[in-house]
Amino acid sequence: MSITELIKEGTAKAVKDLYDHEVNVNDVNMNVTRKEFDGDYSVVVFPYTKAAKKKPEQIADELGEYLVGKYDDLTKYNVIKGFLNLEVSDTYWNQYLAKVAAQDTLKKPAHGEKFMIEFSSPNTNKPLHLGHIRNILLGWSCAKIYDALGYDVIKVQVVNDRGIAICKSMLAWQMMGNGETPESAGIKGDHYVGKWYVEFEKLFQAEYQAWQKSINGHFIFATQKKKEQDQKTFFKGYKNTYFNNSSKIGAAAKAMLLKWEDGDTEVKDLWKKMNGWVYEGFNVTYENLGVDFDQLYYESDTYLLGKDNIEKGLGSGIFYKKEDNSVWIDLEDAKLDHKLVLRSDGTSVYMTQDIGTAEKRFEDHGAKQMVYVVADEQNYHFKVLFEIMKRMGASYAEGLHHLSYGMIDLTTGKMKSREGTIVDADDLMKDVIDAARANAVERGELDGLTHEEKEDIFRKIGLAALKFFIIKVNAKKRMVFDPAKSVDLQGDTGPYIQNAYVRIQSVLRKAGEVDTSIAKEYKTLGETERDLISQVFRLDDVVQLAADNYDPSFIANYCYDLAKTYHKFYHDFRIINAESPEAKAFRIQLCQVIGKTIAFGMDLLGIEMPEKM
């Protein structure tokens, strides 16, 4: 039994014995003792005042007396207000440290339960940007966390490879590309295709602007504007209607999409070629970011799925049909209104596809848990989707989860493609690595290493700064991204934690072979030493908490706290020249365990540790 379980169980037993009152072990209110007080764990005794009919201080005193008298692992207690502070024995901590030191992995054993997680989900008409990075880091980290808990994790990427957007790029390239390729242009494939998407938008805007000044444009504005609406706002809102109804270039793009749907070979070939360029580019980005996927689903394969499910649901009365043949679901009793699932012409919508894809994924892998990492603008969509799956009787409906995260704002405002304020993923990674390189070169700790070794370290440091900066923020919160701060290397940052790890490796290298078997003879643990072990003890809880909440930020903050305590320990205690052989053995073992724990925790965030920096 672990020390926290022991305290909870002991407290429940004590309350029963002393006051004849039943307490559920899990209801015992206990937390880590605050820094300013003595002790390791604190039990809150207020809840027992009624049953005991005594003052909190007296209850705490009696419970403390009981616990310390009964359990050897608890050595001392003190009472402040209604809080019972308990001190854990040095022996317990020492044995716990030795136990962790002996483990070759901190992962939980595999139990075979499947966990599927979808993240990234890019469109193929544009390169990845900062928003994707947050998405990818969250998805990747959650996958790692569930893997560490013993799940069989399946990482999925859904590629939105079809639709009007990619047709725009294709059309622009066809019109103006003259057979150019990313290679001949010297541009990364995804950026290259993105360039043509922008070219299309330019053409369209030029056409749209001209139209606005034409007689037709004036007529539409005069007849359709809402009162008090100025020309600019009106035409902003009218853009899609114009694209669909009046635009020549829009008509051409739509014609291309229709050809694509008809399986026109010329269009399909072009589509394959340009998507191929994009995938090459994406793969480079993913590799630089250090992530990969187990399975890819292409929307071009799945966009027709779901219709059968709708048919089936119509039969069983889950959906209903309107006079115009469109199919709907009534979710008013779940406070979700009515939702269209099939158009009047029988074609599917986004929701239809998602229903079909969910079914297909379950058929393919049988994962009872499926997580979608998607920005919070789609909260409503997923509420509806999950409700529909439940009503359709999907066996896995309870295991569906939307990992919703807030969008990223820049210090200068929102990211908007129209205003050119998109932060490109490739540029960003290059910038952080450059910053790390500049800093490390100035420091000069890496002299003597080869060029490749150095570059590898710069990459690890730069990415650690970027990744940690993003992932330390609670996932569901909107966050502000300041490029200057994302390359910070001091304070609450990835490199700060890496530095703790590097110091540990440096000490261990210098110490050489040390016999740690006498570590248990060390009986006078200092406060910071106890803190470190009790923090290592917390790891399991933190990982579980992060998993339950689908939020890696818990682990990021934990790693920072641990590194901070280690830095303090490093400053306050001599390790290699410790006051006694036992103390040295103990501290070396402590360094090993902290190093292992930091590396483990950071790996769950997708952050690598360098040996030197």
Place this chain on the structure above:
RNA sequence: GGCUUUGUAGCUCAACUGGAUAGAGCACUUGACUACGAAUCAAGAGGUUGCAAGUUCGAAUCUUGCCAAGGUCACCA
């Protein structure tokens, strides 16, 4: 307007899910490198947790009402 999320130090974030005097980093002021790496440590200053009620022994956290910001209310994806 309906539904929904978020308001914590100048800035960026925490607060172990209702517990003790709300904590970190950055920026600012100061001290510590001839002891294992100063990307470090130590200290100072910085707060009416948007506002107001309520529940509770106890509220940043729960409830309600305001205020502010974001999202969403497409036969788009």
